[in-house]
Amino acid sequence: MEVRNVVIVSNEWKENSMQVSQQIRAYLEGRGIATSILVTRNLDEKFDISIRTDLLISVGGDGTVLYCARLVQDLGIPILAVNLGTFGFITEISCDEWQSSLDCLLEGKEKISRRLMLKVSVMRNEERVFQCQGLNEAVVTSSGVAKVVNIDLYIGKTKAGTFRSDGIIIATPTGSTGYSLAAGGPILDSEMSALIITPVCPFTLSNRPLVLGANEVITMKVDEGQRTELMLTVDGQQYFELQEGDDIIVEKSRSRALLISSGVRNYTQVLSTKLNWSGGMHA
Numbered sequence: 001m002e003v004r005n006v007v008i009v010s011n012e013w014k015e016n017s018m019q020v021s022q023q024i025r026a027y028l029e030g031r032g033i034a035t036s037i038l039v040t041r042n043l044d045e046k047f048d049i050s051i052r053t054d055l056l057i058s059v060g061g062d063g064t065v066l067y068c069a070r071l072v073q074d075l076g077i078p079i080l081a082v083n084l085g086t087f088g089f090i091t092e093i094s095c096d097e098w099q100s101s102l103d104c105l106l107e108g109k110e111k112i113s114r115r116l117m118l119k120v121s122v123m124r125n126e127e128r129v130f131q132c133q134g135l136n137e138a139v140v141t142s143s144g145v146a147k148v149v150n151i152d153l154y155i156g157k158t159k160a161g162t163f164r165s166d167g168i169i170i171a172t173p174t175g176s177t178g179y180s181l182a183a184g185g186p187i188l189d190s191e192m193s194a195l196i197i198t199p200v201c202p203f204t205l206s207n208r209p210l211v212l213g214a215n216e217v218i219t220m221k222v223d224e225g226q227r228t229e230l231m232l233t234v235d236g237q238q239y240f241e242l243q244e245g246d247d248i249i250v251e252k253s254r255s256r257a258l259l260i261s262s263g264v265r266n267y268t269q270v271l272s273t274k275l276n277w278s279g280g281m282h283a
Contacts, residue, residue: 011060092262117253134234136175141167143231164203
């Protein structure tokens with residue numbers, strides 16, 4: 001991988017993000033690599049990333065990586081994620097490791113993890129009224145005070161059932177360690193090609209998390225007679241207000257997020273550390 005042009009995306013709300021970003025730029029420019037810094041404040045700026053960009057460096061937390069994945073979803077640009085956040089399942093590289101990770105990258109020793117992304121569409125009266133991409137999950141829930149919502153769930157053209165719950169999560173393997181995990185969903189290897197359906201606090205105990213092949217198309221239909229307003233949320237950053245009768249279609253995207261893996265630890269070590277799999281009484 002030849003690196004000549006780099007863009008750094010710095011999350012202004014993370015402490016020391018600009019300081020770390022400037023250190024990275026100085027290091028790269030000292031090696032003759034053209035480097036620019038883009039500062040994001042709300043993770044919704046519409047930056048234009050040149051197709052000539054060889055590498056995108058995310059400086060922030062997992063939310064910053066999710067934002068960067070959308071920025072370059074159609075460009076095939078790898079992302080090196082430097083963690084300044086509090087948890088960081090996706091951002092495996094700490095702020096003390098960025099230089100060694102860049103050295104490995106520039107020496108051709110990098111490992112790129114290809115992550116499945118979602119394409120999410122909303123159809124209303126046979127017209128597409130919303131579409132976006134996401135790396136973690138798509139969630140349908142009440143937009144107000146928590147109330148049970150009624151959603152008809154289809155896998156392909158087959159109706160799987162009507163779910164009465166606080167909501168439904170459709171997650172990727174990358175998103176399996178996020179909201180889906182908190183709602184009782186399984187952890188999947190981050191490079192698997194699969195989709196996870198996780199009901200949130202289902203009214204019927206037989207409604208359990210389900211793992212499907214990545215080629216399945218999942219449709220959630222908003223039933224008539226809801227007792228609350230409903231909201232679609234993608235990656236916790238993109239929102240759309242739903243109406244009764246809407247169809248939310250979730251399928252794998254043609255694009256994949258290309259994340260540069262840490263050379264210090266693998267995915268199992270990340271899980272073990274973040275989830276404290278020590279086996280002790282405090283685990």
